[in-house]
Amino acid sequence: MISRRGFLAGSVTLLAAPLGAGAQQAAKTPRVVVQWGLPLDRVLAVRMVGAFDTRLHDLGWENGRNIRVEHRGSDGTLGQLQIAAAQVVASQPDVIVVGGTVSAIAMSKATTALPVVFLAVGVPVEIGLVASLSRPGGNMTGVTFEAATETYGKRLQLLKAVVPTLSRVGILYAIGDPNVDHAFQASQTAAVSLGIQVQPVGVSDASELADAFHKIRRDAEAVLVVAGAFASTNSQRIAELTLANRIPSCGAFGDTVAFGGLMSLGPDLVQIVRQAVPYVDKILKGAKPADLPVSQPTEYALFSNLRTARTLGLTIPPSLLLRADQVLE
Numbered sequence: 001m002i003s004r005r006g007f008l009a010g011s012v013t014l015l016a017a018p019l020g021a022g023a024q025q026a027a028k029t030p031r032v033v034v035q036w037g038l039p040l041d042r043v044l045a046v047r048m049v050g051a052f053d054t055r056l057h058d059l060g061w062e063n064g065r066n067i068r069v070e071h072r073g074s075d076g077t078l079g080q081l082q083i084a085a086a087q088v089v090a091s092q093p094d095v096i097v098v099g100g101t102v103s104a105i106a107m108s109k110a111t112t113a114l115p116v117v118f119l120a121v122g123v124p125v126e127i128g129l130v131a132s133l134s135r136p137g138g139n140m141t142g143v144t145f146e147a148a149t150e151t152y153g154k155r156l157q158l159l160k161a162v163v164p165t166l167s168r169v170g171i172l173y174a175i176g177d178p179n180v181d182h183a184f185q186a187s188q189t190a191a192v193s194l195g196i197q198v199q200p201v202g203v204s205d206a207s208e209l210a211d212a213f214h215k216i217r218r219d220a221e222a223v224l225v226v227a228g229a230f231a232s233t234n235s236q237r238i239a240e241l242t243l244a245n246r247i248p249s250c251g252a253f254g255d256t257v258a259f260g261g262l263m264s265l266g267p268d269l270v271q272i273v274r275q276a277v278p279y280v281d282k283i284l285k286g287a288k289p290a291d292l293p294v295s296q297p298t299e300y301a302l303f304s305n306l307r308t309a310r311t312l313g314l315t316i317p318p319s320l321l322l323r324a325d326q327v328l329e
Contacts, residue, residue: 030094030284031068035084035107037100037120037229040073044232044255044269048099051270055277067284076229077205078102078176085110095283097276100229101145101179104129108140115283118142119276120269122179122227124294133294141289143275144296145227146252146267151300152183152224153190155250155265158302159222160194162262162314163248168197170216170223170247172238174230175202183226198224206234213241225251227266235259246312257303257328262312267297301325 034052038045049071053063061067072088074080085106088096096116098104104118108129122145124130131137133144160166171187173180184200191198199219201212216223225231225238232253239259242249249256252266275295282292302320305328309316321327 029066029068031070032095032097032280032284033070033072033088033091033093034097035072035074035081035088035099035103037074037076037081037098037103038233039075040071042233044253045073047270048273051273052097052277055274056280059278059281061281061284074103076100076102076233078106081106082109089114095280097280100232101127102177102229104140104142105178112139114139115289116140116142117276117279117283117289119272120145120267122146123182126182127178130294133296135290136292136294137290139289141292141294142279143272144294145272146297146300150186151252151265152186153193155224155252155263156187156190156194156196158263158265158320159224159248159250160196161320162309162316163222166196166221168199168220168222170220171198171200171226172212172216172223172231173200173202173226174228175204177226177228177230179228180226187224203230206230206237209234209237209241213245213247217245217247220247222248222250225249225256227252231256235261243308243311248312248314254301254303254326257305257308257326260305260308262305262308262314263316264301264303266300268299268301271299272297304328 036045063069074084081103089110096114098107098118100120101122104121107116116139118140119142124144125132129140187198201215203209203212231251235253235255236259239256239261243260249261250263252264254264257264279292302324303326304316304324
């Protein structure tokens with residue numbers, strides 16, 4: 001992964017409780033609800049759910065025997081996640097796990113009492129989920145998504161390396177996403193040092209993406225996609241539009257590159273899941289979220305698509321290809 005090389009310093013799955021003579025024991029079995037910020041039929045979601053269950057098992061928790069785990073999917077929109085959060089809280093699980101910033105914010109509004117473990121949240125201190133990374137101080141803790149001030153600058157550097165004459169970049173974002181302000185600040189700071197002007201382009205839902213890309217094609221030479229639930233859920237559509245409009249792109253999710261985007265740089269989401277599960281274990285054993293420091297991703301991945309580069313008439317420098325964790329040809 002990149003950090004190792006120094007490049008960067010819904011459906012429900014549940015198991016029923018035992019019946020009959022074991023009912024009294026089942027009532028004492030801890031229950032965990034995982035509210036994912038994406039549909040469970042997505043390939044990425046399947047991998048993340050599998051990583052969660054496997055890591056939990058490694059820590060001694062066997063679903064259906066000494067723990068009950070429910071995985072719930074969503075379309076990643078704030079409205080649905082607010083409804084889902086209220087439903088989860090009403091069911092009173094012992095621990096709640098939430099995936100993504102929007103899902104975490106929805107859950108923070110639904111409960112300040114039940115223990116919540118978040119994963120892949122952009123800037124938890126700045127958006128008010130925790131008091132600090134070292135001392136969360138409330139009912140939430142977990143794993144952040146990235147160090148935004150560094151990774152957005154690195155993504156712009158990647159685009160500049162592939163398009164040396166680059167001077168204007170569109171910043172595609174989802175309106176209402178709490179990550180956006182900090183993504184803008186980080187991108188703007190990096191853009192000044194690179195001699196690039198950034199142009200924010202917001203969308204309310206997927207139906208507006210085509211018009212957004214027409215605007216980006218008219219006003220910019222490349223696009224930087226703000227990381228978040230919207231970008232992840234719509235990764236294929238975003239990739240298709242970058243190709244159709246012949247726009248070099250860089251985002252946070254490898255899915256987009258697999259679908260035809262040019263490049264991505266971001267943390268390994270499956271590894272973030274593995275990092276988050278020990279928080280569940282500790283809370284079930286009596287620890288308080290307030291006392292468990294928030295951790296940051298340990299692995300970042302660079303994905304490049306050579307086929308897309310050729311289609312766009314671009315050359316990815318050999319130095320970037322050597323650093324890449326996956327090169328699609």
